[in-house]
Amino acid sequence: MTESPMPFPLPVPHPQSQQRLPGGPVLVTIGDISVEQLRIVSPAGILPTRGANWWAMDMSRTEERIPGRAIALAIVFALACLLGLLFLLCKERTTIGFVQVSVQSGGRTHTTHVRVNSAHQAADVLARVNYARTVCL
Numbered sequence: 001m002t003e004s005p006m007p008f009p010l011p012v013p014h015p016q017s018q019q020r021l022p023g024g025p026v027l028v029t030i031g032d033i034s035v036e037q038l039r040i041v042s043p044a045g046i047l048p049t050r051g052a053n054w055w056a057m058d059m060s061r062t063e064e065r066i067p068g069r070a071i072a073l074a075i076v077f078a079l080a081c082l083l084g085l086l087f088l089l090c091k092e093r094t095t096i097g098f099v100q101v102s103v104q105s106g107g108r109t110h111t112t113h114v115r116v117n118s119a120h121q122a123a124d125v126l127a128r129v130n131y132a133r134t135v136c137l
Helices: 068-080 082-089 119-135
Strands: 028-030 033-035 039-042 045-048 053-058 061-065 092-096 098-105 108-115
Touching: 028 119, 033 119, 039 098, 045 098, 045 108, 053 119, 068 082, 092 119, 098 119
Parallel strands: none
Antiparallel strands: 028 033, 033 039, 039 045, 053 098, 061 092, 098 108
């Protein structure tokens, strides 16, 4: 009896995937990047933490405007008394955008965009990147 040839070729492992880094608990997560004690897990592959370079850029913006309800109340109460104009001092702040985070290690680079809805969220992402930098020393 003869063996039939395989219908598809066997996958050839990537040379860098031969390096087996032991896993551990996830210390911090930034978007789709997870940082462990000895490795960084990302969609680009598993990267060693030793010698990793991190970049973070805040691409969010905060807008300040007068809400529509304050304008309506100012018009209604301006007719009754001039105190209605104080409603125009009300401001509403909204933050939109993302923080771009890149990590480079072991000859690979991965970039992710983390959406933020407030200045506090942007500061939290930047603090996570700073913590990941301390893990990667």
